[in-house]
Amino acid sequence: MDKTQHSRIPRNINRRMSCRPLPGGRKTGRSIIVQHACRIELSESALRRNLRFLRRQIGTGVRLVSVVKANAYGxxxxxxxxxxxxxxxxxxAVFSATEAAAVIxxxxxxxxxxxxxxxxxNGDLDWxxxxxxxxxxxxxxRLDGALRAAQRVGRPARIHLELETGLHRTGFNTRTLPAALKxxxxxxxxxxxxxxxxxxxxAESLANHYRIRRQIETFASLTGVMQGHAVPLGARHSACSAAALNYPETRMDLVRIGIAQxxxxPSQESRMEFLRRHDLRRNTSPLERILSWKSRVMDLKSVPAGEYVGYGNLYLTTRRQxxxxxxxxxxxxxxRTLSNLGxxxxxxxRCPVAGVVNMNMLTADVxxxxxxxxxxxxxxxxxxxxQEVTVGAFGEMARDLNYEVLVRLPAEIPRIVVA
Structure with a gap:
């Protein structure tokens, strides 16, 4: 996909039409680019500070891989x-081949x-x-597919062997690993x-502490099996953001950092555990949100008391508003769950949402x-x-995880880098 379609969205308007750019829009050659209804700003300085903090935590000699699956978490x-x-x-690191192509x-x-x-x-392994x-x-x-693809392409496949240690999702276990190693x-x-x-x-929940500990032990055992078969381990990696921050022994050779960057x-539990372990105050946060989401007031209306606002009868004015x-x-x-709540x-x-959140519009009481x-x-x-509206507060009101709030932000919203 053309990079401009990812970041700028605006469609090219037919050049046969006699159009002028909308206010704030810009003309580029034969096309007119107009402003989207909202925008997302990404702070470069905040990202630099986050990466600096994370690199200090994992230590020298440990590689930090940036996880950008799900459109870079929105x-x-x-x-x-x-x-x-x-x-x-x-x-x-990404989840899929399509995302890998987007990174390239x-x-x-x-x-x-x-x-x-x-x-x-397997048909895309050649690519x-x-x-x-x-x-x-x-x-x-997949292993056999990688072997055949490498033969066709004429160069080795760069593989990371995933081991099943207790998540019970994907990975070689004690039964299937020996055949793979051969x-x-x-x-x-x-x-x-x-x-x-x-x-x-x-790893973000203390309720899973002992399960994580068992996984750490199982991983060590399975890597020992690999060494016994004279198969190189390469970089050992198991840590996501939560594990990298609160389970130091999981940092190994490489960490896969997603949400923290x-x-x-990853959760309030993981934050509080980190602060406790480092003897930091509860209101401290070494991580800074890099994303801001903004729009503009499109219209204003004065409504007398006793009138319903928007669809249905969810919101009734109690005074002239x-x-x-x-x-x-x-x-x-x-x-939409933020209707009358957000x-x-x-x-x-801080202006409350008045009435039902619509498909393309919301109303705020100002x-x-x-x-x-x-x-x-x-x-x-x-x-x-x-004032601040945090992703956490936004998610709590909508009964969503941080991750859900972020990845639901459509790709069509322009992302703009700011200082």
Whole structure:
């Protein structure tokens, strides 16, 4: 996909039409680009600080791989990858082959590499090998496919052997691992083991502590089996954000950092455990949110007391109220469950959502926010003045995880890098 389609969205308007750019739009050659109803800003300085903090935590000699699956957790893969490269990042991990292709299209540094942790059809393994893309191997079907693809392409497949340690999702276990190791040992010129890995079953929750401990022990046991078959381990890796922050022994040779690089804790439990272990104050957070989500006031209306607002009869005015229409709705990721519950920031004031969140629009009560005018900035997630709407608060009101709130932000919303 063309990179401009990922980040800018705006469609090219037929050049035979006599059109002028809308206010704030810009004309580029034969096409006119107009503004989207909302935008997402990514802070480069916040990302730099997050990566600096994370690198200090994992220590020297441990590679930090940036996980950018699910459109970089909603941050916009095609914008985030070059931004992270500017901050020194050279290794990225994705779930699928389609995401790996997007990283390759977005990267700006020749040394940037990508690893597929999940889905790739065996028919696409030739493409991965030819493009120097590493990928997980977690069953004999994929291992045999990688071997055949490497023979066709004429170069070794860069593989990471995934081990089943207790998540019971994907990976070789004690029963299937020996057969895989025999195949690998028989084809050293076609199968290059660059890593051995596993994934934990919820390292962000203290309720899973003993399960994680058992997984750590199982991983050590299975890597011992590999060494017994004279198969190289490559880089050992098991740590996601939660494990890297709170289970130091899981950092090993490489860590796969997803949610934390974007400035979010995997859970409140993981945050509190980190602060406790490091004897830090409860109101401290070494991670900074890099994302802000903004729109503008589209219309203003004065409504007398005793009138229903929007669809149905969910919201009844109790006095003469001033209401602002904001061109953002559940289509854009502002959950419908935030009807009558959510807040937005306008002119430094916390303004409640009035009535039902529509597909493309919401209404905010700005009665107590003096001076609001059409065109004023509306902060949906982020800071304005002394007020803040956090992703955590947004998610709690909508009964969603941080991850869900972020990945639901559509790719069509423009992502813009700010200082």
């Amino acid at each position: 941050h916009g893969l095609d914008v985030f990858v070059p931004l992270a490269e500017n901050c020194g990042q050279r290794e990225f 299209a977005a990267r700006t540094h020749p040394g940037t590499r990508v690893m597929i942790m999940g889905h790739i059809e 991965a090998i030819a493009n120097d893309v590493a990928f997980y191997v977690f069953n004999l079907h 195949r690998i040992a028989a084809a050293p010129d076609l199968l290059r083991v660059e890593g051995v890995c596993t994934h934990f079953a919820g 974007y400035g979010f804790w 001033r209401l602002a229409a904001v061109p953002t709705g559940y289509h854009h990721g502002f959950a 807040h937005v920031l306008i002119r430094g004031h 009665t107590d926010a003096p001076g609001v005018a059409i065109g004023d900035e509306v902060v949906l997630i982020g800071t304005q003045g002394r």
